[in-house]
Amino acid sequence: MSSHAATATQPNLDRVQQVGLGAFGAGLALCLFGLMSNPDQVMRSYLTGFLLTVGLPLGSLVLLMVHHLVGGQWGMVMRRILEASTRTLPLVAVMFIPVLLSLPVLYKWARPEVVATDKILQAKALYLNVPFFIGRTVFYFVVWGLFVYALNRLTTKQDAGDTDAKRRLNNISGPGIVVFALTVTFAVIDWAMSLDPHWFSTIFGVIFMVGQALSTLSLVVICLAILMEHAPMKGLVRPNHFHDIGNLMLAFTMLWAYTSFSQFLIIWSGNLPEEIPWFIHRLHGGWGVIAGMLIVFHWALPFILLLMRFNKRKAGMLSKIAILILVIRLIDLTWIVQPNFNPDHFSLHWLDLAAPMALIGLWLAFFARQLKARPLEPTEIDRLAASAGHH
Amino acid sequence: MSHAAVEAPKTFGMMAEFDDHQQLIKAAAAAHAAGYRKMDAYTPYPVHGLSEALGQKPTKISSLVLLGGFIGCIGGFGLMCWITMVAYPMNVAGKPNYSWPAFIPITFETTVLVAALTAVFGMLALNGLPQPYHPVFNVDRFKRASQDRFFLCIEAVDPKFDPGSTRAFLAQHSAEVMEVDA
Numbered sequence: 001m002s003s004h005a006a007t008a009t010q011p012n013l014d015r016v017q018q019v020g021l022g023a024f025g026a027g028l029a030l031c032l033f034g035l036m037s038n039p040d041q042v043m044r045s046y047l048t049g050f051l052l053t054v055g056l057p058l059g060s061l062v063l064l065m066v067h068h069l070v071g072g073q074w075g076m077v078m079r080r081i082l083e084a085s086t087r088t089l090p091l092v093a094v095m096f097i098p099v100l101l102s103l104p105v106l107y108k109w110a111r112p113e114v115v116a117t118d119k120i121l122q123a124k125a126l127y128l129n130v131p132f133f134i135g136r137t138v139f140y141f142v143v144w145g146l147f148v149y150a151l152n153r154l155t156t157k158q159d160a161g162d163t164d165a166k167r168r169l170n171n172i173s174g175p176g177i178v179v180f181a182l183t184v185t186f187a188v189i190d191w192a193m194s195l196d197p198h199w200f201s202t203i204f205g206v207i208f209m210v211g212q213a214l215s216t217l218s219l220v221v222i223c224l225a226i227l228m229e230h231a232p233m234k235g236l237v238r239p240n241h242f243h244d245i246g247n248l249m250l251a252f253t254m255l256w257a258y259t260s261f262s263q264f265l266i267i268w269s270g271n272l273p274e275e276i277p278w279f280i281h282r283l284h285g286g287w288g289v290i291a292g293m294l295i296v297f298h299w300a301l302p303f304i305l306l307l308m309r310f311n312k313r314k315a316g317m318l319s320k321i322a323i324l325i326l327v328i329r330l331i332d333l334t335w336i337v338q339p340n341f342n343p344d345h346f347s348l349h350w351l352d353l354a355a356p357m358a359l360i361g362l363w364l365a366f367f368a369r370q371l372k373a374r375p376l377e378p379t380e381i382d383r384l385a386a387s388a389g390h391h
Numbered sequence: 392m393s394h395a396a397v398e399a400p401k402t403f404g405m406m407a408e409f410d411d412h413q414q415l416i417k418a419a420a421a422a423h424a425a426g427y428r429k430m431d432a433y434t435p436y437p438v439h440g441l442s443e444a445l446g447q448k449p450t451k452i453s454s455l456v457l458l459g460g461f462i463g464c465i466g467g468f469g470l471m472c473w474i475t476m477v478a479y480p481m482n483v484a485g486k487p488n489y490s491w492p493a494f495i496p497i498t499f500e501t502t503v504l505v506a507a508l509t510a511v512f513g514m515l516a517l518n519g520l521p522q523p524y525h526p527v528f529n530v531d532r533f534k535r536a537s538q539d540r541f542f543l544c545i546e547a548v549d550p551k552f553d554p555g556s557t558r559a560f561l562a563q564h565s566a567e568v569m570e571v572d573a
Contacts, residue, residue, distance in 0.1 A: 261495060268492050271484060309453075 010376075012226045013368045020364030027358025034351045040341075041349050043102045048337045049356030050099060051192060052215070052330050053363050054092050055208070059216030060085035061144060062180050062209070064151055065173035074244035077237050078220045079378050081227075083155065084370035085216065086148040091366045093141040095359060099191075100137070103130055109197045120198055128194055140187045147176050159378060184209055195340040199278045201267070207259045214252040215329045218322035221245055223371075225315040232377050239313040246312025249325070253306060257299040281339045286346025290335045298328045330356055403526035403573040404430075404546035405557045406533070407565035412438040415541040418564035419444040422545060425560060429549035433527065433542040452513050459509025460502050467501025468494055529572045544571060 034042045060082040067075030067082075075082075103110040108121070109128040115121045121128070150172055158165035185205030193204050221242065227233040267275045283291050302325055311317045334352055341347075409415045412434060419432055423446040432441055471494035475481070480488045515521070527533050527544055536542050543565075545557050554570070561568045 265492050265495065269484075271486075307457075 010227070010230065010372055012229060013372050016226065017365045017368040020361045020366075020368060023357050023361025024365060025361075027354050027356075027361055030354035031351065031358055034354065038349070038351070040105050041351050042355060043098065043105050044338065044341050045349060045351040045353075045355035046359070047099060047106055047191075048330070048333050048352060049359035050092075050095055051188075051208075051333050051337065052356055053095060053359045055212035055215050055329070056219055056363065056367075057086050057089045057092055057148075058144065058180075058184060059209075059212035059214075061089075061148060061151075062177060063213060063216055065147075065176045065180065068151070068169040068173040069177070072244070074241055074248070076378060077224065077233070077241050078245070079155070080374060080376050081220050081223045081371065082216070083152055084373070085219070085367055087152060087370045087373075088363060088366050089141065089145055089148050091363065093145075095362075096137060096141075100134055103133070107133075107194055107197070109194060124197060128197055133190060136186065136190055140183050143179060143183055147172070147179070151176075155378065156374075159375070181205075181209065184212075192336060195337065196278055198274060200275075201263050201278075203259050203263045203266075207256070207263065210252055210255045210259055211329055211332065214249065214256060215326055217245055217249050217252065218325045218329075221249075221315075221318050221322040225319040227376060228315060232375075236377060237315075242315055242318050243309070243312045246306055246318050246321075249318075249321070250303065250306035250312075253299060253302045253325075257303075260294075277343070281343040282335060286348075287335060287339050289346075290331065294328070294332055294335060297324065298332055302328075401573040402547045402554060403529070403571040404544045404549075404552070405554070405561055406527065406530055406542055406544040406569045406571050407561040408532060408535075408567035408569070409541040409543070409565055412441070412541055414564065415543060416440055416444045418543050418561070421564060422543065422560070426551050427545050427549055427557075429552070430543065430545040433533070433536040433544070435537055435539060435541075438541075450517065452510065452517060455513040456506050456510045459513075460506035463502040463505025464498055466505065467498040470501070471497050526571050526573050530569050532567070532569065547573075 031042050031046070034045075063075070064079070064082045064086065067079065099106065107128075108114045108118075109124065110130055110133075115125060151169065154162075154165045154169050154172070158169070188205050188208040192208070193200065224233065224237050224241070224245075228237040264279060267279055281287065302321060305311050305321050311321065334348070338347070338352065407418060409418065415432060415434065416438065419430070419441065422430055423444065428446070430445065432438075432445060434441070472489065475490070475494075476488045483490075486493075527536075527542070532540070533542060543561070545552060545561070551557075558568055558570070
């Protein structure tokens with residue numbers, strides 16, 4: 001099973017790259033067209049797309065660290081996919097620059113004329129101000145970047161035969177998960193929660209992390225289904241692996257429902273005037289319909305499908321569920337972000353589709369390029385090949 | 392065994408002993424291929440692929456657990472509705488008596504509770520446990536089934552069972568074949 005050299009040509013990855021660039025080109029053209037008529041909406045939709053895109057390298061980073069800590073075959077076959085995904089972090093950091101350039105368009109606290117008339121925002125100005133916001137975002141990306149660099153460098157060494165790398169990967173991953181949870185929580189407070197600067201929810205960061213893990217696992221399933229058509233993943237990826245990943249998707253689907261509902265239940269029970277507007281805007285009219293859709297398509301349907309064993313063991317079926325989850329992730333983020341700009345009425349714009357398409361397309365092309373850069377099968381997998389014989 | 396002379400012990404089955412799980416799986420698969428159905432294997436730890444070799448059908452426990460979960464879900468939600476709307480209606484924070492969001496945690500807990508209890512007791516029932524007496528323990532060497540030996544027992548109730556030919560069949564796979572008294 002050591003065909004490490006035979007990974008240079010991956011016709012399927014070339015196609016992913018082309019599709020990604022195509023989506024990027026089309027999305028970019030639409031966004032440029034939108035800039036002429038409704039520049040504010042372009043940035044609003046762009047933010048949704050950014051939040052979806054940033055979840056892929058971040059979800060990959062935390063799943064990698066979890067795998068380095070707990071081990072298991074499920075992580076071995078997806079390790080290179082996750083690593084390639086984490087190496088897109090510089091691209092995603094660059095993708096944040098347009099957001100930084102249009103902070104007053106997106107965030108009320110960045111508009112001096114709003115802050116001047118708002119006592120609460122004046123009190124929060126110590127934290128919610130433009131220079132500190134930019135500083136924090138740079139800090140998050142630097143911290144994540146250091147972990148991405150360290151993990152990728154160590155597994156490269158491991159492939160070259162460094163036996164000490166495993167222990168060091170372990171030592172980095174433990175504290176890494178703690179640092180990850182804290183930085184992602186603060187990042188989504190900055191990027192998403194501060195869109196409604198009067199509102200707060202302590203579980204908000206967790207909901208995002210769960211969503212990131214869910215979209216990352218969906219990406220992995222689709223990647224494995226594509227890659228298993230050719231060597232070396234052909235024959236290496238078994239129904240057992242899809243079963244394991246399907247079980248993880250089921251767990252994260254439940255966790256998403258659990259955390260999302262907890263947020264609602266606590267705010268609903270408390271019924272405090274500073275907390276409930278966020279849900280009032282999102283549970284009535286058109287946004288209320290979307291909320292109902294989220295219950296059905298983000299929880300009930302994937303839950304029932306992923307409960308069934310045979311759905312999890314077939315690459316084709318699990319890929320379809322993965323696509324459903326990725327689509328519903330975009331809808332969930334749209335439901336979280338967009339009502340901030342139109343709290344009193346339902347409003348969906350074609351740009352809400354075009355901007356995420358451009359970002360995800362560019363990301364996919366970059367990701368496929370990264371995936372081709374290293375052999376798809378970690379050398380450590382050979383050690384596990386013997387135990388795979390039992391299945 | 393004084394009454395043994397009065398009534399000759401009937402045979403429960405024929406048992407073969409193996410040193411490792413690969414031999415056991417091979418023998419189990421061969422026995423299944425030879426047409427034996429009423430048999431069971433005994434190992435010190437769970438062995439992957441053994442149920443498949445024995446030709447055991449997938450367990451019904453998952454459907455039972457699903458049913459248990461349904462009952463717990465509907466029961467829990469129903470209980471909350473009955474308590475807050477019929478038995479003890481009370482104004483809590485000005486919210487309506489039928490405040491379904493507040494019922495969800497209870498519904499979730501009862502779903503998990505009844506599903507888990509169904510899993511435990513369903514497993515015991517499907518395995519025929521508790522079972523204070525089992526003939527395999529009449530074989531002295533069977534003690535080692537919980538230590539380092541692997542056993543396959545073809546039971547006498549199997550239509551293909553015949554003391555002579557079954558012993559001969561098992562002897563092809565194992566050096567140690569024993570008759571198990573009922």
